[in-house]
Amino acid sequence: MADFEPTIIAFVCNWCTYTAADLAGTSRLTYPRNVRLIRVMCTGMVDPQYVVKAFLAGADAVLVSGCHPGDCHYINGNFKARRRIKLLKEILPRFGFDEGRLRLTWIGASEGVDFAHTMTQLVDEVRALGPNDVRSQMVL
Amino acid sequence: MRERVKSEAISSLEEGFDGVLGLKRRWGQVGPYLFTDPTELNEMEIEPKYCHAKAIRSLLESDPGLRIAAALRGCDVRALRELERLGRIDLGGLRVIDIGCSHEQARECNCEKPTYETLTCTGCWKCIDACPAGAIERINVCPILVPSEWNEKLSKRKAIYIPFPQAVPQKATRDSDHCLRTRGVLECKGCENACDAGAILPEDEARIDEIEVGTIIVATGYDAMDPTPLKQFGYREYPNVFTALEFERLSNATGPTRGKILIRDEAGGFTKRPESVAILHCIGSRDVHYNEHCSRVCCMYALKYTHLIKEKVGHDTPVYDFYIDMRCFGKGYEEFYRRCQEEGAIFIRGKPAEVTDQAIKPEEEGKLIVIGEDTLLGRRLRVPVDMVILCTAIEARADSTDVGRLFGVSQSPDGFFLEEHPKLAPLKTATDGVFLAGTCQGPKDIPDTVSHASGAAAQALALATRGYVEVSSAISWIDPDICAGCQTCIGLCAYSAIEFDHLRGVSVVNEAMCKGCGSCSGFCPSGAAQVKHFKKKQIFAELDGIIAAIQAVGV
Numbered sequence: 199m200a201d202f203e204p205t206i207i208a209f210v211c212n213w214c215t216y217t218a219a220d221l222a223g224t225s226r227l228t229y230p231r232n233v234r235l236i237r238v239m240c241t242g243m244v245d246p247q248y249v250v251k252a253f254l255a256g257a258d259a260v261l262v263s264g265c266h267p268g269d270c271h272y273i274n275g276n277f278k279a280r281r282r283i284k285l286l287k288e289i290l291p292r293f294g295f296d297e298g299r300l301r302l303t304w305i306g307a308s309e310g311v312d313f314a315h316t317m318t319q320l321v322d323e324v325r326a327l328g329p330n331d332v333r334s335q336m337v338l
Numbered sequence: 339m340r341e342r343v344k345s346e347a348i349s350s351l352e353e354g355f356d357g358v359l360g361l362k363r364r365w366g367q368v369g370p371y372l373f374t375d376p377t378e379l380n381e382m383e384i385e386p387k388y389c390h391a392k393a394i395r396s397l398l399e400s401d402p403g404l405r406i407a408a409a410l411r412g413c414d415v416r417a418l419r420e421l422e423r424l425g426r427i428d429l430g431g432l433r434v435i436d437i438g439c440s441h442e443q444a445r446e447c448n449c450e451k452p453t454y455e456t457l458t459c460t461g462c463w464k465c466i467d468a469c470p471a472g473a474i475e476r477i478n479v480c481p482i483l484v485p486s487e488w489n490e491k492l493s494k495r496k497a498i499y500i501p502f503p504q505a506v507p508q509k510a511t512r513d514s515d516h517c518l519r520t521r522g523v524l525e526c527k528g529c530e531n532a533c534d535a536g537a538i539l540p541e542d543e544a545r546i547d548e549i550e551v552g553t554i555i556v557a558t559g560y561d562a563m564d565p566t567p568l569k570q571f572g573y574r575e576y577p578n579v580f581t582a583l584e585f586e587r588l589s590n591a592t593g594p595t596r597g598k599i600l601i602r603d604e605a606g607g608f609t610k611r612p613e614s615v616a617i618l619h620c621i622g623s624r625d626v627h628y629n630e631h632c633s634r635v636c637c638m639y640a641l642k643y644t645h646l647i648k649e650k651v652g653h654d655t656p657v658y659d660f661y662i663d664m665r666c667f668g669k670g671y672e673e674f675y676r677r678c679q680e681e682g683a684i685f686i687r688g689k690p691a692e693v694t695d696q697a698i699k700p701e702e703e704g705k706l707i708v709i710g711e712d713t714l715l716g717r718r719l720r721v722p723v724d725m726v727i728l729c730t731a732i733e734a735r736a737d738s739t740d741v742g743r744l745f746g747v748s749q750s751p752d753g754f755f756l757e758e759h760p761k762l763a764p765l766k767t768a769t770d771g772v773f774l775a776g777t778c779q780g781p782k783d784i785p786d787t788v789s790h791a792s793g794a795a796a797q798a799l800a801l802a803t804r805g806y807v808e809v810s811s812a813i814s815w816i817d818p819d820i821c822a823g824c825q826t827c828i829g830l831c832a833y834s835a836i837e838f839d840h841l842r843g844v845s846v847v848n849e850a851m852c853k854g855c856g857s858c859s860g861f862c863p864s865g866a867a868q869v870k871h872f873k874k875k876q877i878f879a880e881l882d883g884i885i886a887a888i889q890a891v892g893v
C-alpha cells in the first residue's frame with residue numbers, strides 16, 4: 199500500500215485552471231506527476247459520462263477544476279458543472295464508488311501556487327484512500 | 339446683459355468711482371472709452387470683444403490713486419490677475435463689471451472646447467471667478483465648500499467647479515451630492531443666475547448612455563495606498579507628514595500653495611518653509627504585510643521631489659532619502675540619481691522604523707524625528723526634520739474585482755489585471771477585443787503607460803478597422819441525425835446561440851454567436867451536441883491514451 203501511486207484524471211478549463219497549471223510550470227513549481235490533465239474549454243463542457251469513463255478506465259480519482267464562481271469565461275459554465283458534480287456525487291456511491299474520489303475545485307488563472315498545492319494535497323488524500331478497486335468488482 | 343452692465347456702471351459712478359472703462363462708438367468705430375458722466379452711459383457698447391487689460395494697466399500706472407470700474411470679459415480678468423500675481427499691477431482700485439461671453443464669441447475665440455449636449459458652458463470661469471485672495475478660496479456664487487479631490491483635500495472647491503485646470507472638456511460640473519439645489523435643501527439659483535451662457539440646467543441629472551462598441555481598452559489605473567494603517571509613520575497624527583500625492587499637489591503650480599513647497603503652521607495653514615525634509619521610500623511596497631510588489635515609480639518620483647525641494651526651497655535645505663534599494667531602471671534615470679547626489683541630497687539605505695515628535699535632544703524640539711538605521715554604516719539614526727513625505731504603494735484599484743468581472747478579465751495575485759501572456763500578449767486579455775493600457779495591468783511610470791496604451795490603441799484599431807472577426811473553430815455542432823429535439827440545450831446556452839428548427843424538429847447552432855463553451859454538449863441527453871475538437875470520441879481517446887501509458891510505464 200505504501201508504494202501505491204494513484205492515477206488522477208483532472209478535467210480542467212482552458213481559461214483558469216489550465217492556465218494556472220501552465221503558470222505553475224513556468225514558475226518551476228513542482229507537484230506530483232500522478233495528476234494527468236485533460237483540457238476542456240470550460241467545466242460546463244464536462245459530460246458526466248467523461249467522469250464515469252475515467253473511473254471505469256482506471257482512474258483512482260477524478261478532479262474537475264475551473265474558474266472561481268462568477269469568473270467563468272463563458273458566464274456561468276462552472277455553475278452548471280457544480281450542479282452536475284453534485285448529482286454525480288449522489289449517484290456514484292450507488293455503484294460502489296467513494297464519492298470522495300470525485301472532486302470539484304476552483305483555481306483561477308493566476309493561482310499557480312494554489313494549483314501546485316491543491317494537486318499535492320489531492321494526491322496525498324487519494325493515496326490514503328487506496329486504489330479504486332470498484333472496477334475489478336464490476337461485471338463489465 | 340447690456341442693461342445689467344449699464345446699471346452696475348451707473349451705481350459705480352454713484353458710489354464715487356472716478357470712471358467706468360467700457361466701449362463707445364465714435365467716428366463710426368467702437369473703441370475704449372472712460373465714462374465719467376452717468377448720462378453718457380447710454381452710449382456704452384459691450385460688443386465686440388475688446389481687451390482692456392493694457393489700457394487698465396497704463397491708467398493705473400499713470401495714477402495709482404485712481405478708482406475705476408471696468409466692463410470686462412473672463413479673459414481680461416484672467417490677464418489682470420496674472421499681471422497682479424507678477425506684481426506689475428495693483429488691482430486695489432479696480433472694480434470688475436462682468437461681461438459673460440456669448441456662445442458664439444467663445445467659439446470664435448476658440449475659448450470653447452467640445453461640448454456635451456447638456457452643457458453649453460463656455461468655460462468663461464465666471465461662475466468660479468478667481469478671487470484675489472488666492473486660487474484656493476475661489477469665491478464664486480456657490481456657497482458650498484467641499485474638500486477638493488484634485489488637490490488631495492488640501493484645499494476646498496465649490497459644489498459647481500471645473501475639476502482641474504487641464505480638464506478636457508474644460509467645463510464646469512455640478513456635484514449633485516453637495517449642491518443645495520439638487521439635494522432639494524434650498525431653491526439656490528446662484529450659479530444659474532451668474533451663467534450668461536445658460537449652461538446650468540436646473541433639472542439636469544446624471545444619466546447613463548449606452549454605446550455599442552467593437553473593442554474595449556481598460557485603462558482604469560491604480561489606487562495610491564492610504565498609509566493611515568501604518569501608524570508608525572504618523573500620517574494624520576502629525577500634520578506635516580504627507581503622502582507623495584499630497585506633496586505632488588503642494589509642489590504644483592495649480593495646487594493649493596501655487597507651487598510653493600510649504601508646511602502647515604500651528605493653525606493648519608500652509609505658511610512655513612520646511613528647513614529639512616525626509617522622503618521615506620517603499621511605504622507599503624515590498625512589504626509582506628501590505629504589498630509584496632515593487633511600485634516601480636517611487637524611487638524616481640522621490641528623486642524628482644528631492645530635486646524640486648533643492649530647487650524651490652533652497653539648495654542648502656537638507657533632504658534625506660530613506661530607501662531599501664534605489665531602482666533607477668529607465669533611460670536617463672541613473673544619471674538623474676547621480677545629479678541629485680551631486681546636489682547634496684543625503685541617501686540613507688534603510689527603511690525607517692518610526693516617525694515621532696518625542697524629542698530627546700534639544701535640536702529635536704518642535705521637529706518630526708525619523709528613527710531608522712543606516713544599514714550600510716550599521717548605525718542607528720534619529721533625523722529631525724520639518725516635513726516627512728511617504729512614498730506610498732501603487733495598488734490595484736479597490737473595485738478591480740468588479741471591473742474585471744464586467745469585462746471578463748482576471749486578476750494577478752497582486753490584484754492588477756492579468757494580461758493574456760506576460761511576453762507575447764502583454765496588451766491582450768483572455769477576452770477577445772478587450773485590451774489593457776497602463777497601470778491597471780501593473781505599476782508603471784508615465785513613459786511606460788504611454789507606450790502600453792499606444793500599443794493597446796493600435797491593436798484595438800487593427801481589430802476594428804479590419805471589419806470582420808475570426809471566430810474560433812472550436813464551436814458547437816448539433817448532429818441533426820441524432821438530435822431528438824428536446825431543446826434542453828436552448829435553455830442552457832448563455833449566448834442564445836441555439837435556435838429550434840421547427841421544420842426539421844432539431845436544434846441548430848448559430849456559428850457566429852456560439853463561443854464554444856460546451857454547456858450544450860455537457861448536457862445533451864442524446865449526445866447530439868458536440869464541440870468541435872472536444873468531441874466525446876476525442877476526449878475518450880485522450881483518456882484511453884493517458885491510462886494506457888500509465889498502465890504500461892507507471893505514473
Ligand SMILES: Cc1cc2nc3c(=O)[nH]c(=O)nc-3n(C[C@H](O)[C@H](O)[C@H](O)COP(=O)(O)OP(=O)(O)OC[C@H]3O[C@@H](n4cnc5c(N)ncnc54)[C@H](O)[C@@H]3O)c2cc1C
Binds near residue numbers: 558741776777784
Ligand atoms: C505620487 C506619485 C507620483 C508620480 N510621479 C510620476 C512622475 O513624476 N513621472 C512619471 O512618469 N510617473 C509618475 N507617477 C506614475 C503615474 O501616476 C502613472 O504612471 C500614471 O498615472 C498611470 O496612468 P494610467 O492612465 O494607467 O492610470 P491613472 O492615471 O490612474 O488613470 C486612470 C483613470 O481611470 C479612471 N477610472 C478608474 N476606474 C474607472 C471606471 N470604472 N470607469 C471610468 N473611469 C475610471 C480614474 O478616475 C483615472 O482618471 C507617479 C505616481 C504617484 C502615485
Ligand code: FES
Binds near residue numbers: 212214263264276
Ligand atoms: S471557463 Fe473556466 S469554468 Fe467556465
